[in-house]
Amino acid sequence: MKKLFAGQILRRRREELGATQSHVAKRLGISPSYLNQIESDQRPLTAAILVEVTRVLKLQVADLYDDGPERLAANLREMLSDPLFESAGVAARELKSICAGAPHLVRAVLDLHAAYRRVEERYRGLDDALSQGDGLEATRKPFAFDEVRDFFHFLGNYVDILDRRAEELAERLSPDDALAFEDLAGYAGEKFGLRVVASPPEALGGAVSRYDPDVDALFIDADQAPATQKFQLGCAIARRCEGERIDALVADARFKSEAAADIARLALANYFASALVMPYGRFADAARAARHDVERLSRRFGVSLEQVCHRFSTLQRPGREGAPFYFLRVDRAGNITKRHSATRFQFARYGGACPLWNIHEAFERPGQFLVQVAEMPDGARYLSIARSISKKGASFGSLRRDYAIGFGCEVDHAHELVYSDAVDLKGSSAVRIGVSCRVCERRDCAQRAMPPLDLAIVVDENERGVVPYRIDGGG
Incomplete structure (x- = not known):
């Protein structure tokens, strides 16, 4: 089980509340020196202290995991892949350090870049903007x-x-x-x-x-x-x-x-x-007993498959957390129409998702649950489940909408899902996926649609691979 170090998050929250280390340590039932070690990331949070921390500092368990800084780091790296920052050269370790130490500043920078992108997009369509008479105010x-x-x-x-x-x-x-x-x-x-x-x-x-x-x-x-x-x-x-x-x-x-x-x-x-x-206690108990079998839970609660999968991603009540899930829904064009996550799984903010991810295959095999062990570039592995769904009325000619839904969790929790019985969790058969091509640093992917925007490419006129370039630089 991965040890939980959340010192900077605890210190920042304590300071937001205006509380001293001595005061918080007393309420947690530990010594000030022990709390100081936790805040300095010299000691991990134990399960018992974790429960007390969420109560005393009014935090949710999801706030304490390093998923937040990791997600921010991935978003920041994607932002830096913009050609605007081609000379930045920020290392991955530096990104994680910045995001852990100054998350509010990072979010502000991400917001600023998003505003810049909207201005740029509106500028490219300036004639349309002027014809609407709204100038560039909407871009703000x-x-x-x-x-x-x-x-x-x-x-x-x-x-x-x-x-x-x-x-x-x-x-x-x-x-x-x-x-x-x-x-x-x-x-x-x-x-x-x-x-x-x-x-x-x-x-x-x-x-x-x-x-x-x-x-x-x-x-x-x-x-x-x-x-x-x-x-x-x-x-x-x-x-x-x-x-x-x-x-x-x-x-x-x-x-x-x-x-x-x-x-x-x-x-x-x-x-x-x-x-x-799907009331929390009743649903969480049923999900655990059924090993998160979506079809069984759908019948048990009289809800749709999509509603069950979405509910999995919300089972994070402090002190009674379920397995952390991600959930998303995509249409046939690959647009993500819903996305929710209690994990560190990264969704692409710009551009399409990785074509090797099984959620795209779901459209080709309607009505089946597809199971995949997927590995992200950072080495994190997920049990990923995908299925196609169709929404339509009960009469001939009524509107039909086709989607694929996907949900999953890190392999540490995969044994809690009945779908893990279909794959070898300990084997080496994981599919190596990424967030999206524009930020994926993998150099040997045959499905790459475009090179990563923050790494150099080399075109050799004497040698042609599956893609017409090699990825170079970036370590």
């Missing part, structure tokens, strides 16, 4: 979806207050069995006077659900899958039960645009709905 605002993704990322993809409130409500409505649509509809009617109506899709004009305030009714597309109908009702309940808390969370986040705030409200309502139909 970050892309709303990216802002919300970062918000959940820095929360560790776990929202404690909403998760616990949803679990409490689920226990009141159905303490033993999975919540049914009728349970939620009955509660919405009794508590809020909300009428729930199953409507033909043509009456909704393509919407999955629509609330009509004039008659205080929620109309849900009757052709949608039962799991989708239940989730839509859960979202409506979230807005009524937890509207004030959701507004407070959004206000505290200080989003830079109203669009981002609106998206965050919707995402937090979705989070509550997910935690309502």
Whole structure:
């Protein structure tokens, strides 16, 4: 098991709270000298102290792992691959040191570079910008979806207050069995006077659900899958039960645009709905017992495969953490339409994902779970599971949307997944993948689409390999 050193994170949090080492050490039940050794990374955090640290310093367990600095370092390295920084020459070890010691500064630099990219993109399309009459003002605002993704990322993809409130409500409505649509509809009617109506899709004009305030009714597309109908009702309940808390969370986040705030409200309502139909304790116990068998859990809780996989990535309650998962959804063009992670797994911020990753193969083998041991350039290995899914109505000619979903965890936790039985975890058969070609330093990849932007290339007119160049430099 990897030892946990989180000294700089603890020191920074303690200083933010204005607490002395002596005060915190006393509350942790250890000596000041022991705490000093922990903060100096001379000693790792033990399991017992880890639990107390999260309580005393009001941290989430995900905050304490070095995943944060590692993720920042990967994002910073990707930023430095921009030709703008071609002469920077910053070593990998230096990047990690900067990110561990000054994460807030690194995030500010990443935000600045993102703003620069938006300005550059808008400049390239200046005629279009001028025709819209909005000048370059819009370039100062970050892309709303990216802002919300970062918000959940820095929360560790776990929202404690909403998760616990949803679990409490689920226990009141159905303490033993999975919540049914009728349970939620009955509660919405009794508590809020909300009428729930199953409507033909043509009456909704393509919407999955629509609330009509004039008659205080929620109309849900009757052709949608039962799991989708239940989730839509859960979202409506979230807005009524937890509207004030959701507004407070959004206000505290200080989003830079109203669009981002609106998206965050919707995402937090979705989070509550997910935690309502898959309450934390009950779902976590069932997932462990079923070794995270997605199909079994889908039937047990009456939810979709996608909803189960997404819920895996949120099981990070302090003191009762599940295995740390990543989760994502891609379309046929390779666009990442959802991404969440409680691991250090890196997603590409710009450009496509690695073509060797099994999530792309899922479209070629519909309805099958594909299992792969994947190794990142830093040597970290993951058990990666992928499957295609299709979303469509129940009538001929209805809109069909095809996606692939992927989820996984580091191989240290792979034995907790039934899917690990299909591969040799200790063998040398790992597929060597990367974040994306533009930041992948592998020199021997036959699937490379472009060279890494921060390393030199050599073209030999007398020798031609699988790709027409060799990668040189960079150590």
